[in-house]
Amino acid sequence: xxxxxxxxxxxxxxxxxxxxxxxxxxxADLGAEVLKIERPNKGDQTxxxxxxxxxxSAYFALINRNKxxxxxxxxxxEGKEIFRELIKVSDVVCENFTVGTLxxxxxxxxxxxxxxxxxxxxxxxxxxxxxxxATRPCYDVVAQAMSGMMSVTGHPGGPATKIGPSVxxxxxxxxxxLATLAALYNRTVxxxxxxxxxxxxDTLYSVMENFVVMxxxxxxxxxxxxxxxxxxxxxxxxxxKDGEFAMGCGTNEMFERLCDAxxxxxxxxxxxxxxxxxxxDNYLPGLKDAILAWTTTKTLAELEQIFxxxxxxxxxxxxxxxxxxxxxxxxRNMLWNVYQxxxxxxxxxxxxxxxxxxxxxxxxxxxxxxxxxxxxxxxxLLNLSDDKLKELESKGVI
Numbered sequence: 001x002x003x004x005x006x007x008x009x010x011x012x013x014x015x016x017x018x019x020x021x022x023x024x025x026x027x028a029d030l031g032a033e034v035l036k037i038e039r040p041n042k043g044d045q046t047x048x049x050x051x052x053x054x055x056x057s058a059y060f061a062l063i064n065r066n067k068x069x070x071x072x073x074x075x076x077x078e079g080k081e082i083f084r085e086l087i088k089v090s091d092v093v094c095e096n097f098t099v100g101t102l103x104x105x106x107x108x109x110x111x112x113x114x115x116x117x118x119x120x121x122x123x124x125x126x127x128x129x130x131x132x133x134a135t136r137p138c139y140d141v142v143a144q145a146m147s148g149m150m151s152v153t154g155h156p157g158g159p160a161t162k163i164g165p166s167v168x169x170x171x172x173x174x175x176x177x178l179a180t181l182a183a184l185y186n187r188t189v190x191x192x193x194x195x196x197x198x199x200x201x202d203t204l205y206s207v208m209e210n211f212v213v214m215x216x217x218x219x220x221x222x223x224x225x226x227x228x229x230x231x232x233x234x235x236x237x238x239x240x241k242d243g244e245f246a247m248g249c250g251t252n253e254m255f256e257r258l259c260d261a262x263x264x265x266x267x268x269x270x271x272x273x274x275x276x277x278x279x280x281d282n283y284l285p286g287l288k289d290a291i292l293a294w295t296t297t298k299t300l301a302e303l304e305q306i307f308x309x310x311x312x313x314x315x316x317x318x319x320x321x322x323x324x325x326x327x328x329x330x331x332r333n334m335l336w337n338v339y340q341x342x343x344x345x346x347x348x349x350x351x352x353x354x355x356x357x358x359x360x361x362x363x364x365x366x367x368x369x370x371x372x373x374x375x376x377x378x379x380x381l382l383n384l385s386d387d388k389l390k391e392l393e394s395k396g397v398i
Contacts, residue, residue: 004031004359009184011092012037012083013067014074016044018140018166019124019200020096021063022173027092027180028066029352035086035377036064036368040071040396043370056342061367062349065338069368070377071398074105078397083107085382087115092180096124099134109195120183122196124172129197138200143168147204148222152211155226172203233279234258234291237317240300244317247307252276257310262294324348333361340366374398 009032013024021036021044028034038044049059073079087093093112095102102108109121123129126138144150144162154161176198183194205212210231211222222230227246229235234255235248249255252268252275259267267273267290272282279287295303300316307314318326329335336351355361378384378398392398 002359005356006030006032006184009033009092010090011035011094012086012090014093014095014097014102015124017046017096017169018063019169019172020094020176021046022170023122023124023176023180024067024094025063025065026174026177026352026354027094029354032092034067035070035090035373036067037070037072037083038370040073040371040398043071047370053343053347054345056340058340058343058347058349061338061340061343061347064367065336065349065363066365067368068365068373068377069371070374071371073397074107076395076397078392078395080106082378082382082392082397084115087112087119089381090116090119091184092120092122094122094176094180098137099123099125099129113193117192118187119193120180120187120196121193122176122180122183122198124176124198124200126200128199128202133201138168140166140168140200143172143200143204147201148208148211149204152208152222152224154224156224158224160224167207168200168204171207172198172200175203228283231280232276233283234287236283236288238288238292238295240295240298240303243300245295245300245303245314246317247312247314249312254312255279258291258312261306261310262291264290264294336363338363338366341369341372371398 011034013036046060127133150160179196214220227237237246256268335348339346
């Protein structure tokens with residue numbers, strides 16, 4: 001029988017919206033038993049985010065696949081006691097509440113550690129667990145704005161622009177999943193759990209890479225430059241006869257091969273373009289115009305063959321429908337077919353990019369209906385009787 005890497009790990013998932021559920025999605029995809037705990041009769045806010053099909057959120061279906069669904073009111077004393085019992089038999093608690101929320105309910109790290117010294121307490125917040133910004137709420141667009149990301153995204157002279165996907169959320173979720181794996185490994189050595197603290201502002205600042213060191217090392221304030229890379233040239237999007245594409249030359253050798261294909265072997269000998277630094281300084285308008293004079297005479301198909309033959313990275317700029325139906329997405333199994341209760345039909349959702357050879361690359365379970373696993377989990381883990389379950393449900397505890 002094939003074993004997924006995190007089988008045997010149990011995660012209490014208190015997260016909602018996107019960043020936290022994206023973290024626990026990774027853990028669930030890797031085989032962890034993720035118990036998604038939601039408020040009775042209300043649930044995660046993303047259950048009300050589109051797109052919808054048959055009044056069920058496809059957004060929720062995407063990031064909560066492979067999880068089991070529980071409902072529990074942590075504001076009630078009985079709900080708190082149930083949660084304490086769940087902590088005893090779990091490995092990870094993951095949350096992205098406003099900082100201080102769980103502490104007010106009686107579940108600080110110290111209190112959880114007293115219940116289970118091996119527990120890993122993993123949090124995502126906008127600005128970290130301490131400091132003057134700690135209790136501020138944060139959404140992705142705010143993290144993109146404050147991290148510097150929006151200031152360098154867009155075209156010169158245009159407005160600061162948000163990157164399309166919510167990278168503050170999904171990058172933070174991925175970082176927290178990575179930190180959780182590190183803490184699980186550390187626990188095998190020390191026997192103790194850890195407190196994990198990932199902030200969205202830290203995450204986006206950390207991936208600003210060259211833009212930050214342009215400032216800290218060279219004193220340059222990066223500005224919006226469209227699709228140009230400030231440190232490599234040519235590295236940009238271009239027009240063909242029938243569409244747009246992107247390509248980049250990361251070495252002098254690549255640039256020479258490009259110029260040979262263009263019929264312009266003179267360009268690498270020109271002092272303006274004979275090194276990467278010179279090409280960056282003189283890219284606009286001269287070098288880009290020279291490249292466009294060639295690319296606009298050819299179709300995307302013709303250019304693709306040329307670039308493949310000379311081993312220069314190339315890709316047409318595709319729409320979501322185009323890439324979704326492209327052979328590489330199909331070959332890499334990056335669209336999963338999932339029969340989703342609530343929608344009551346099969347839908348397609350992005351799969352995991354973590355391909356582990358020998359491990360099935362497929363979903364095990366669709367996203368849960370609200371509280372659908374209450375009976376099975378509360379009976380198997382906590383030995384609650386049918387009568388007790390009915391009582392808790394009638395009180396609104398579950």
